[in-house]
Amino acid sequence: MDGIEANEHAITSRTTVQRAMTRVETGHQTGIRLLKCVLIAVALGAVPSAPTAAQSLRGSSASLDLQNRVAREHDFSFIETGERVTYFASRGWLQRVTPNRNFELHAVSFPYARPEVATFVERLARQYRAACGEQLVVTSLTRPTTRQPRNASERSVHPTGMAVDLRYSRDRNCRNWLEGVLTSLESAGVLEATRERYPAHYHVAVFPKQYKSYVGQVATRATQRVTQIAYTVRNGDSLWTIARRLGTTVEVIKQKNGINGSKIFAGQVLEVPSSR
Numbered sequence: 293m294d295g296i297e298a299n300e301h302a303i304t305s306r307t308t309v310q311r312a313m314t315r316v317e318t319g320h321q322t323g324i325r326l327l328k329c330v331l332i333a334v335a336l337g338a339v340p341s342a343p344t345a346a347q348s349l350r351g352s353s354a355s356l357d358l359q360n361r362v363a364r365e366h367d368f369s370f371i372e373t374g375e376r377v378t379y380f381a382s383r384g385w386l387q388r389v390t391p392n393r394n395f396e397l398h399a400v401s402f403p404y405a406r407p408e409v410a411t412f413v414e415r416l417a418r419q420y421r422a423a424c425g426e427q428l429v430v431t432s433l434t435r436p437t438t439r440q441p442r443n444a445s446e447r448s449v450h451p452t453g454m455a456v457d458l459r460y461s462r463d464r465n466c467r468n469w470l471e472g473v474l475t476s477l478e479s480a481g482v483l484e485a486t487r488e489r490y491p492a493h494y495h496v497a498v499f500p501k502q503y504k505s506y507v508g509q510v511a512t513r514a515t516q517r518v519t520q521i522a523y524t525v526r527n528g529d530s531l532w533t534i535a536r537r538l539g540t541t542v543e544v545i546k547q548k549n550g551i552n553g554s555k556i557f558a559g560q561v562l563e564v565p566s567s568r
């Protein structure tokens with residue numbers, strides 16, 4: 293279910309709320325309509341329109357310190373030349389970032405990044421497009437030290453392949469979504485994001501080990517989803533037949549829907565946790 297993806301990036305391990313994602317499906321064989329709800333844990337920080345969302349995207353010396361410290365912890369080299377980029381790619385230390393329907397590369401001289409950064413771009417772009425309808429635009433990835441733009445900081449981590457620049461969208465909804473997600477991931481400790489001015493873009497230093505473990509946690513949670521079905525009662529149904537059809541028990545349905553006794557009526561919509 294694609295809608296879930298938009299929230300995956302916003303999950304933190306600290307505070308969670310449950311949000312129901314819904315989708316209507318039509319059962320062709322039976323003609324009944326099922327409303328499937330999937331409950332997933334998402335962070336309070338996932339709310340993209342939070343007024344404080346953009347505040348931590350201001351760059352600072354401390355932010356650069358952190359990016360460099362993480363680069364050292366990963367034992368990353370600051371790559372000096374284009375040839376070295378090719379060499380790193382041949383060893384699998386850098387991975388080619390291939391654009392797809394969710395993102396494009398704009399004037400990117402070296403379309404390579406650390407493998408985890410490539411994963412980050414792909415996941416983020418998929419969610420970004422689902423959330424706001426736009427393709428994400430990547431404007432920079434690995435940049436060798438000898439190929440840095442004049443106004444780049446000497447402490448930029450682009451030469452390590454752990455950073456990506458994202459174009460600043462003209463669409464406010466897209467910016468709000470992106471800033472919300474980046475801020476949330478920043479507070480989860482998996483990246484440092486900064487909104488830069490000249491030219492306007494988001495600089496994101498992804499922390500590979502931390503991000504990888506975060507993605508692993510998200511995948512684990514995804515398998516723990518509880519599926520809820522909104523079942524519309526038909527003539528001839530009983531609690532027992534419904535429970536049997538959907539793989540649950542009469543007691544669970546009664547408890548979920550506050551039913552005393554066993555009376556149900558055609559057209560009534562019951563919320564049923566289903567294991568099928």
Ligand SMILES: [Zn+2]
Nearest residue numbers: 456457495496
């Ligand atoms: Zn950057």
